[in-house]
Amino acid sequence: MASDNELFDWCVARPRWQQEAIRLLTTKPALDTDELKQLEDAVRAEAGITAGKAPDWPALTKTHLKAGNQFAPVTVLGSIGPLRNIDRLAAAQPPLKFAINGVTLIYGPNGSGKSGYCRIAKKICHCLHDVTLRGNVFEPATSNPREVSLTFRVDGDKTRSVLWDDRKAAPPELGRISVFDSDAAGLYVDAERNIEFLPFELALLTNLAEVLRILDARFKAEEAALNKVHQAPLPLGYEKRTKVSALIGALKADQNLPDAQALRALAAWTETDESAFQALALELSKDPVLLSKVKEATKSTVETLVADANTLVDGIGNAGLAKLKDAREKAAATREAAKAAASSLAEDSAVPQLGSETWRQLLRYARDFAAEAYPDLQPPQLATADTCVLCHQPLDGPARTRLVAFDEYIEGRANADAEKAKKEFGDAARTILELKILSSQEIRSRLVNFVEGSPPRQALADKLERFYGVCQERHTLVSTAIKTVEYAGLEVLADLDRSIIDELLVEVTVLANEIKGLKPTTDETAKRLKRQQEFDELEARKKFSADIDTFVARRNSLDLFLKTKACVTACSVAGITSHITRIRRKVLTASLQTSLEDEIKALDLQHLPLKLADRGEVGKSKVHIGLDAQQKVGKNSDILSEGEKRALALAGFLAELKEVGARHGIVVDDPVSSLDHARMEAVAKRLVKEAAAGRQVIIFTHNLFFHHAVFETARDMKVPLREEWIAKHADGRFGIIDVGQEPWISMGVTKRISIIDGLLQKKKPTYSETDETERSFVTDVYSKMRETWEHAIEEILFAGVVGRFRPNVATLKLRAARVEQADYEAVHAGMTRCSKYSGHDQSAGVPVDLPKFIEIKADLDKLNAFVTAANTRRKTLEKEGQLYEAGPVTAEVLD
Secondary structure: OOOHHHHHHHOOOHHHHHHHHHHOOOOOOOHHHHHHHHHHHHHHHHHHOOOOOOOOOOOOOOOHOOOOOOOOOOOOEEEEEEEEEEOOEEEOOEEEEEEOOHHHHHEEOOOHHHHHHHHHHHHHHHOOOOOOOOOOOOOOOOOHHHEEEEEEEEOOOOOEEEEOOOOOOHHHHHOOOEEEEEHHHHHHHHOOOOOOOOHHHHHHHHHHHHHHHHHHHHHHHHHHHHHOOOOOOOOOOOOOOOOOHHHHHHHOOOOOOOOOHHHHOOOOOOOHHHHHHHHHHHHHHHHHHHHHHHHHEEEEEEEEHHHHHHHHHHHHHHHHHHHHHHHHHHHHHHHHHHHHHHHHHHOOOOOOOOOOHHHHHHHHHHHHHHHHOOOOOOOHHHHOOEEOOOOEEEEEHHHHHHHHHHHHHHHHHHHHHHHHHHHHHHHHHHHHOOOOOOOOOHHHHHHHHHHOOHHHHHHHHHHHHHHHHHHHHHHHHHHHHHHOOOOOOHHOOOOOOOHHHHHHHHHHHHHHHHHHHHHOHHHHHHHHHHHHHHHHHHHHHHHHHHHHHHHHHHHHEEEEEEHHHHHHHHOOHHHHHHHHHHHHHHHHHHHHHHHHHHHHHOOOEEEOOOOEHHHHHHHEEEEEEEEEEOOOOOOOOHHHOOHHHHHHHHHHHHHHHHHHHOOOOEEEEEOOOOHHHHHHHHHHHHHEEEEEHHHHHOEEEOOHHHEEEEEHHHHHHHOOOEEEEEEEOOOOEEEEEEEHOOEEEOOOOHHHHHHHHHHHHHHHOOOOOOOOOHHHHHHHHHHHHHHHHHHHHHHOHHHHHHHOOOOOHHHHHHHOOOOHHHHHHHHHHHHHHHHHHHOOOOOOOOOOOOOOOHHHHHHHHHHHHHHHHHHHHHHHHHHHHHHHHHHHOOOOOOO
C-alpha cells in the first residue's frame, strides 16, 4: 500500500477543485449531478469563462484519506420489498429479508420471479454491467414509477428505510455491496476489463479520473461546437494591407486575441472620417496612374473594335464579296473541267452521269473500302481484287481496266483542282457565315470610358454603332444568298463605309499620347501611394464599422474557445493514469495474482495454466486473466469448458474482493451453472467461508443440490444461515416470498407430515368417498405419504448417512442408523397401502373405490407413529454413539 504521505502530497498538489473532488470521493465512488456541476463551474471560473471564485471548500486533510475501503463503513442490506411495477413480481407481500450476518440462501425455481429480485439487487448494488428494470412487458406500458422499499444499515447506525424508484440513483451506501452473475462471468473470463474491486488509494484515483473524464467530455463537446461555429466565413473585403486587416488576421485561436474594445475603437466612424473619405475618393479619382490604367483599357478596347471592323469589311465588303464570287466561279469552272475529263470514261459505259459529284463520292468510298478489305493487294485494290466490292461479282479484264481508269480519274489533276477550288469556296463562305456582329448595346457598353465627357467621341461612337447596324443587315443578306445559292442581289449592294475605321485609328494615336502624358514623377508617385494608403485605411474602417458586431462576436467566441481548451487541459487524465499505474504495480498486481492463485486452488482449477496481465488506460486499471498457452488463443471461452469458465469467473471475482477487505457484502446469482457436483461443493464452502470471515453473503439459486451444499456447509462451519423461498402461485402471481414455498423435495419428514395433516384438516368437512371428483385429492395425499415413507428411510432409519443432494457418505452418522424387522414390516405395509391410491393404474376389473376419510387419517397416523418411534430411537442411538466416541469414563484415584 502507498504511504499516506505519498498519496496526500500528490493530492494537495492538484488544483483546488480537484482536491474537493478527492475529498468527496473519499466517502463514495461517484459524485452526484449537483457536485459535478459545482466542480464544472469552478473549472470555468479558473479558466476565466465566468466571473467569481471557487466556493469556500473544506481543506483536504490526511484524515480524509484514511476512509479507504478497509476503513469504510460497512453497509448491510436488510430487505428488498415491497415493490411495485417491476416485472410480474407480486406487490402486496412481505419483503425479501436478508441475514445481517452469515449467509442468506434464497431458492426459487425457474420462472418463479427470482431473477426479478436479482435484477433489483444488481441495480442498487455494485454490478460490473448495466441493468435495466422493466415493468410487466405482458401488459400495456405505464408511466407509473418502478418503486422498491429498501432497508439497510451502515455499521452500527440505525436501520434506514427508503422508497426508491429507478428514475433516481440508488443510495450510494449500497454501492459497497458487490454482485456476481452470469453476465459478469463473461467479463471475468474473456474481456480485458477494469479492475472493479480496488484498494482505497487506487479506487480513489480511478474515481477521480472518472470525474475528470465526465467534465472533459462536457468541455470537449463545447469545444467541438465552437470549432464548428468558427468554420463559418467572416465578411470579406479586407484584402488590402490595413490596420483593420492586421487586426482581423489576429483573430485566431492560436494567437493572442485583440481586445474587444480595441476592435470597437478601430471601427468608430464619425462625420469627420466620412468627409475625409469622400475627399480622398475624389482626389484619387483624378489619379494619373488610375487615369492611365483607364485610358490603356480604353485604347485596348478601341484597337479591338478597329480589328473587328476590319474583319467585317474584309469579309462582307465589296472586296470580300468579289473574292467570294471569284472562288465560287473557280469552283464551278474546275468542276466542269473535271466532268469533261470524265467524258472519255462514259463512251463505253452503260451508266449515265459519270463524273458527277454523286458518282465521284461513290467511287471514293469504294476505293477506301477496297483498301481496307484487301490490305495485302497492290493498289488500287478496287481493281486488283478478284471480286468487285460493290456488286460482289468476279472481275473480268474489261472491268479491271474500267476500274483502273476510274481510279486514275479520281487521282488525276482535273479532279484534284476541282476539289481544291470547292474547298476554297467553302472556307470563304463559312468564314462569312460565322462572323459575329456586335449589337448596339455591346458597342455602347465597351465605349463608356471612351466617350465620357467628349461630344466628338460620342459622335464617333454613334457612327460606329450605325456602321455595325449596316454590317448586321448586310451580313443577313449575304448569309441568305450563300444558303440559297442566289447571289444576284449582291451585285447591287453599296460598299461599306470604312471611314469610321480610319477615324478610330486616329483616336488610338491620341489615346497613346494621353497615356504618355499621364506618367507621374517619382514624388508624385510617392504622394499618390501615401494618399492611397490613407484612403484604403479609411475604406477598411468604414466597412469595419458596419461589420464590427460580427467580428466582436467572433473574437468573443474565439476567446471562449481558448478558455474551453484550457478547461479540457485542466481535466486531462494523463497525469492521473501514470500515477495510477505506479501505485497499481506497487500495491495491487502482486497481491491480486496471489489472491487469484488462492481462489484457483480453492475452486480446483490448478490444471489450468493461468496468468494475470494488467495495464493502465486513461485513468483506469485494466486486468486480464489469460491462458498461458503455447499457441495463440483468441478467447479463453474458446478453450475452457462451461464449468471451467464459471469457476474461473468466480475465482476472479473473489480475488478482487480481497482488495476491498473482508467486511463488505456480496450478492451471488446462480454461481454454479454448468458446474459438476464436486465443484458446486467447493463453491459452497468458499462462499460460506466468506460469510464466516464476517462478510454478508446473499445467494440466489435454483439448484437444490447447491442449496443443500450451502446449508450443510453453513451448519458444519457454524455460520448463521437464513433461508428464503420464492415461488410462482397457481393464481398467476410471481415472486411470492413465503417460508411455506420450500420445495417439497427438500423438506424433512416432520414438515411433510405436518403439510399432509393440514391438507386432511382442510378437506375433512367436504370429503366424501362416494364423490369420484375427490380421486385427485386422494392420489395427491397418498403420493405425498408414499414419498414421506421413502424419505423417512433416508432421514431416520439411515440417519442421513446418504442423501440424494449430497455426493459423500456421512459415515459418522452410522452411529444413529438402525433397521429392524418391525421397521421393514411398517414400511412395507405403509408403502403397499399408499401404492393402492397414489396413482398406479388399476385393473379394469377392480371396483372403483375411494378410502373413507377415517382410513386416510389412520394411514397418516401410522406414518406419524412410525416416524415418532424411529426418531426417538435415532436420537437415543445418537447420544449413545457420542458417548462411545468420547471414550471410557475417567477413573478415579486416591489422592
